[in-house]
Amino acid sequence: MVTHWQIWKAIDKLAELYSLSVSGLAKQAGLDPTTFNKSKRVLPSGKERWPSMESISKILEATQTSFEDFTTLVTGQAAIGKESQGKPIPVIGFAQAGTGGFFGDSGFPVGAGWDHVSFPDVGDDNAYALEVSGDSMEPFYRAGDIIVVSPAAEVRRGDRVVVKTREGEVLAKQLTRKTASRIELHSWNASHPDLVFPLEEIDWMARIVWASQ
Amino acid sequence: MVTHWQIWKAIDKLAELYSLSVSGLAKQAGLDPTTFNKSKRVLPSGKERWPSMESISKILEATQTSFEDFTTLVTGQAAIGKESQGKPIPVIGFAQAGTGGFFGDSGFPVGAGWDHVSFPDVGDDNAYALEVSGDSMEPFYRAGDIIVVSPAAEVRRGDRVVVKTREGEVLAKQLTRKTASRIELHSWNASHPDLVFPLEEIDWMARIVWASQ
DNA sequence: CTATTAAGAGGATTAATTTCCTGTTATTCT
DNA sequence: AGAATAACAGGAAATTAATCCTCTTAATAG
Secondary structure (H helix, E strand, O other), rough: OOOOHHHHHHHHHHHHHHOOOOHHHHHHOOOOOOOOOHOOOOOOOEOOOEEEHHHHHHHHHHHHOOHHHHHHHHHHHOOOOOOOOOOOEEEEEHHHHHHOOOOOOOOOOOOOOOOEEEEOOOOOOEEEEOOOOOOOOOOOOOOOOOOEOOOOOOOOOOEEEEEOOOOEEEEEEEEEEEEEOOEEEOOOOOOOOOEEEEHHHHHHHHHHHEEEE | OOOHHHHHHHHHHHHHHHOOOOOHHHHHHHOOOOOHHHHHOOOOOOOOOOOOHHHHHHHHHHHHOHHHHHHHHHOOOOOOOOOOOOOOEEEHHHHHOOOOOOEOOOOOOOOOOOEEEEEEEOOOOOOOEEOOOOOOOOOOOOOOOOOEOOOOOOOOOOOOEEEEEEEOEEEEEEEEEOOOOOOEEEEEOOOOEEEEEEHHHEEEEEEEEEOOO
């Protein structure tokens, strides 16, 4: 929760941190100097006036302040959650991914054989990358493309997903439908048919979150 | 720093956390159900619309979410948006990119108006990101997707590119052919025709190197 | 001390966000 | 399968935030 005064006090504190008045801060942010006037924070009617997120964005940009640091000013305490660092995530080729020993039962990367590439945190410690080979995923993904997969991301219809079958195949397709008993996958490539699998034939399915082009 | 789409994604995430749609979240917060419609996040003019801090306050109140937790949703999004490895790169909406003043003569981002997000080094100090709106780039890119563009990357046939015309239009297409006098671009969407431009009608063309999914 | 500039009060105007509204599509319930 | 309800697109109207403006007070420079 956040109150009207907490936001305005945070703006005041931000100005102070940079040795500015609030009209100076507004000017530096490209806003009118009177935008943050104290006299405009509560209207004659008693209604509290709240700045827009755009104005907040502009003052953070002008002072090179992160949103977490602004939160510290708002709440007066350190923002929770450490700043995630970009970290190495495992990468392997699609051609290898289907063979044994690279994925645990729930679709997380295990074992040796994985290379690592650096990628910013996608909010999932188990994220990994796959390198595309062959033409079965054209025109979306072509040989040499890297896709980043997040097992933790929620999967919905229309999403592009990686699916591992019980037979050991690893596929990238678009999920067109998921019912209680089966999934339907659209192949982007007319040379390859659309697929339907009963859920019991699927080991796991995970959403693709980034792709190189 | 905080970007337009980070705020909107955080609102989407908050709804998801409470098993709500964004119209359900708005209603629960005492706002109009259409307040957070995706169709209202970018205006027809290309202007990005930002919610007020009052609306943010109301949704946090309605879900008993702290401002720190909201900050985690804002910053703990997909890799883009984290201050991590790699450097901040400029990001702007496609809808705005075509209007004046955002690109220099050679296709490098210039001027005010750009937000910044962090992305691993793509080997190009002038790399930037564009946020997709509308449906003209489907099925490859959908509204809300982020694409990362590298002016320094070599462009070859078959690559996905961003092109700026002399008329001021910014397009993402696939380069099918480049001759000494013209380029041919394939539209992935049958509702939009393939295009041919004489080179003199093109300000610049740059390769897309990453895309969120 | 005086002149100049910055800050800020507060009203009017403009621009932006939210609400209201109609309609279509999707989802849920029976 | 059909009915009811929710979600959401998107335009118009209402409300709210920012800008423009005039003026007074405070701070700074000379």
